[in-house]
Amino acid sequence: MLKFNRKLILSMSTAAALALLTAGCMGASTSITHATTEANGKATIDGGSTYPVVNDKTGPYYVDPQVAADAPKINNGRVPTANEIAAWNTDIMPDGTGLPEGSGTADEGSDIYDAKCVACHGDFGSGGGGYPSLSKGNAYDLQKTLTNNRWKDPEADGPVREFGSYWPKATTLFWYIKDAMPHPFTKSLSDDQVYALVAYILNVNEMKIDGIDVDDDYVLNREKLLKIKMPNRNGFEPNIDGPQALDDVRAFYADAANFGAQKIKKGATPCMKNCQAPTAIVVHIKGAGISNFLPPMSDARNLPAEKKVAVNPASVYKNTCEMCHGNGVGPALGNKAEWAPYLAHGMKKVYANAIHGTDGGMPAKGGSSLSDADFKTVVDYLINGK
Amino acid sequence: MDNKKSNQEIDRRDFFKKAAASVTAIAGTSLISSNARADDPAIMKHVPWGQTWGDPVTKNRYGVPSKYEHNVLRRNTKLLASGNFRASIAVTPLQESMGIITPNGLFFSRSHGGTAHIDPAEYRLMIHGLIEKPIVLTLEELKRYPSVSRIHFIECPANGGQEWRGPQFNSLQFAKGFMASAQWTGTYLKTILADLGVKKEALWMLAEGSDSSEMGRTIPIDKVWDDAMIVWGQNGEALRPEQGYPVRIVLPGWEGNLCVKWLKRLEFAAAPWYAKEETAKYTDLKPTGKAIQHFYANEVNSTVTSPSPEIDWTSLKDGDIVEIQGLAWSGMGTITGVDLSFDGGRNYVKAYLKGLVLPKSWTRWAYMYTYKKGKELLLTSRATDDAGYIQPTIDQEVSVMGVEAVYHRNAVETWEVTKTGKVNHVEIRTMKKVKDA
Known part of the structure; x- marks a missing residue:
């Protein structure tokens, strides 16, 4: 790995130097050496610049060449025990890695929900109290709302991004409930309780597993949870699955049009005249907008109001x-x-x-x-x- | 004549303005001393702090701001109050910000289960998964790795995210303050990994926090080998609890949410995790119905910071020469230039970068302007970076992203300066569905 890393740094500097030779300086800031491709000529993962080490500097920062160019193999720690890794390695992946055995019904989940969740997430996951809702109805129907955009009318129906209609993986829900819920007392639910709650949330989202409705007495377990096909499982880009995933991500961010960005050609002057669409108008905040700031906005430099302190x-x-x-x-x-x-x-x-x-x-x-x-x-x- | 007015009238700029205006004005604002006006009591009287002892050096062993600065605060709003302000955000007062560093006490604070308070003696960082040598480090062991210090902003990708469908906040603090900047001290993650033998099938890394939400995100291996930092220092002192004390990961330029705080675990794997904050949230829904997942970098952006809706130009006089100032930043590289418009982004002039211009960092810019009382302005700034990006117009951005994306909004921002010098947040846009640009 170290060898690979060193090679990467070296060839990145070459790429950067080449880029500098051919492109010359850009704009006002200039002397900073950067590259938008990696050593192998591939685009960067995020579509942005990197600053390979050149002449003991990364961008404007000096680096210690004893560390940067010939990284010493430092190991200040110890090997964790198998039990220690097991204690912390509690994440759950879409392929079922980390998903424990267990089971629970939607009915059982409903009781747990009413005892531990309803105060924040509302009746049947309808939301409230500033917390997210968990369902707005039938997941398969609501998935179709994801193309809705409230261009003009704020009262129009927007896209419904609930667990059922939006999330790509069901394992995410199990993982989050197990680790992070209930909000004030996390990591307090048993695996069976979490299965029951997931079953309940599937139920209020009117979802099916293998064509079967998750009704009140449906018994959810590990095997069934892994069979769930989320309605919006194909609703995300770029692709992040499989051995080619990183190339797919690079290709996605190599095209600014994919993510609403604008690029200008190297050395070109950006638009300086008539840069807005003729249809563009000045849009003001409606009414007072959102202004319930805490504490209230002020730039006054008076003394703060004296706090009433009981005098002894x-x-x-x-x-x-x-x-x-x-x-x-x-x-x-x-x-x-x-x-x-x-x-x-x-x-x-x-x-x-x-x-x-x-x-x-x-x-x-x-x-x-x-x-x-x-x-x-x-x-x-x-x-x-x- | 009150204090404030008399101070203003002896201002040199005022003299030049009035000199050009009329003879009587010259007589009234002469630089030559005279007793033609009331003396300023702030000058004429002994001040209390000039005649008595000040505090002993033994007071405030950890210093605090002047009591007169009590309004310079992080603020929040009930709109973003989930979990009794424990799955919530408090934002940075950019209208009072100076330079390219945010004081630690004003750094925006966002958590998903409240601010955790970790005992450093019980702190452990575990690195495992697809690596030859898993490792566990105490805080003291971690801090022995060779250190680097880097100035980077951290920005919540929802900065400005409430305003896709129109302006909502008449405030710089709330319209752009979901970000702040610091000099971070830590070690490059690749320095720790040099001895651990990361396997070549490892494409992804999970970074997970130890807070009550166990906040975790998937990070691609490219960033790990580039500039990912494991950080324990913030502006020369230990991280603040709100920033993940004792240790967080900083991914320069990338979503604040990816810079996991209270960091406890890094795991390498061949497949991504699909954590809650990279599926349910932090995904950008487009009008096509597809949502962008793994949207890493905060794109090139800028804003005018002076004037602002909070600190406007109502006290300026006709002819005052004033510095329009702002910030530009890009998570995709280094700022190469900023242009400023007085007519809402129709026409631009070149503004000037000031001070340090660093990669993936706040960059100050300015433009000197002679204020004309009664003239309405639409101040719009537009930045470019060395990766070749330029801020889009609102119409350009929504033509691709629609108005439901929530995150990563970086279109140009506009302040309206009214006839009286008040400043309002406005948007210059076409208020209908924008056809593909």
């Missing part, structure tokens, strides 16, 4: 007031005799002096940053001693 007058006294009031400077905590002459002026005056400070040496709010209302509670504490 005793601890404010300890930290702020005691150094004077506890040392004979100013009336002492809870000392009625000492407070009497001040109180004779009325509480309004006492509060005002406390808040604004006095020439006699009382600092405003004792130097604290409490609100007026909060500081009044500290004053009350100082007077009453509690």
Whole structure:
């Protein structure tokens, strides 16, 4: 593998250098060496650029040639035990790899569904609560809606992308329920329970297995699940199955028209005049659009609204007031005799002096940053001693 | 005269504008000191922070933004609130974003079962399947592999996906903020694999997370041998929990969903897995009824970030020279250029790239503009990349993809600037079925 990898890197650089020679620089950014084909001349897997290592750089980044050009075989780990691999290797593939034995009926599934799923997914998988629906009716009929597009009328019937009408493989459903459901308590269902739930979801999607309706007492098991032919099994592109899959993917992304992309010829100037269709108009947001943002949108740089924090007058006294009031400077905590002459002026005056400070040496709010209302509670504490 | 106004009026740009306008204007905005106007209290008075102690260095052992920046936040909407915000997304405030890096606390957050909090002592990465030597690594062992640091954006392919049938969000944060950018530190996956002997029948790799949704995706082997990274660092510190702490996979330029977080397992196989997030979701339904599966790269894209619906031009004065600024990015390569239109993409002028121009990275661009008060504008940006792609018009894109695709929408985006300088999100398009282009 290492040998293959090294070869790949070398020939990629050659391809890149060649591309640079023939095509010259492109646009403003330029000195970055890239290729849109791989070493064997095949297109890249995603239709994009790659940056093979050239002169110890990949694109603009320097790489350590000790690692990039002659990758050392580093192994920092250990071999997992068979049990460890089994514990984590819980995925389920379309050919049945990983799919456990077990069974359950749609009826049993209905009970589990009502106990564990209905709160989020709604009655009979109808959706609600922000969670996906699991069925909108007959899977075979609804598969035909997939060509619907709401070009003009948002109220028109759109495509129905439910498990029954859209998903290409039934194993996906078993795998997801087993690993990721119920949402707040995942990995808590037994294999039999999952079979029962899959049977129930097949039932509400009005699906058949081998021409037989999955009705209430249909017993779903491993063998039957693997026989399910999903109505939309041929509804996806590019092909990803079989030994030629990656070539099929490369071919798909080599043609921009397949995925709605636009290309311009190398060195060509893009359209600069009259680049919109004459029929194009300015379309505004209808009404307020979607605007229930959390928290509400704002770019204000004011101070945040003060959070109401319960003030503990005793601890404010300890930290702020005691150094004077506890040392004979100013009336002492809870000392009625000492407070009497001040109180004779009325509480309004006492509060005002406390808040604004006095020439006699009382600092405003004792130097604290409490609100007026909060500081009044500290004053009350100082007077009453509690 | 309030503070703000007086600050604006002593602005140099303002002087030049008024100098050209009239003699009285010159007298009113002269650069020569005079006492003809009220003094600015922000200058004339001692400020509280100038006369008292500031915080000791012992405060905020891990620093936090100024309390005045409290509105710069990730935001969410009830529209995308599945699972009590645990199969949901909170998006990045691009209107406040600077440069090509997103602060870690503002990086958009998307999960399928909530943000997992992993004990690093119990972290394990297992690699197995069609390889000669399966391996299990602790976090410490993983971090001993030679490291690389790369700046890449990560974008949810549903960025802009609510707006195939028309604009919905009068907001840059929500129209384009399903993405963010960071310098990622980790090791190339191929560096780990060098010793493990990946078998030649292995065409696909499953990457699986350890969160409650066990999020998994199938990745083609090409990406594994190209630039796939196993990442533990984000902008110079450990990954944030929302980004998959302690370890995620980063596939530069590819769908955020493929960059599996809380990574626990990589398995090699000859056939793909058909995981839920590559069948039920993250597939692009076309009007033909066929849906694109395994749509990997986020295509070339761009947006104007200043002005934005959030931070508009209502405070600008006639003649102000202002920088129109934006971001361009491509998951398929390096940005080669950006053009800017003032009439909704009918006619373009060349805009200018700024700063670092890196592969599969956000790229800043700008254009200096003299603002004309009362003039309506339709600001549209359009980017190109070194793989040869250019952003399509909306009509071009929907002629192939229809309006039900949800994902991978990269047509040009338009901000309408009204007479008063308000900014609205609009789309320039033909509102009917578009015949094949």
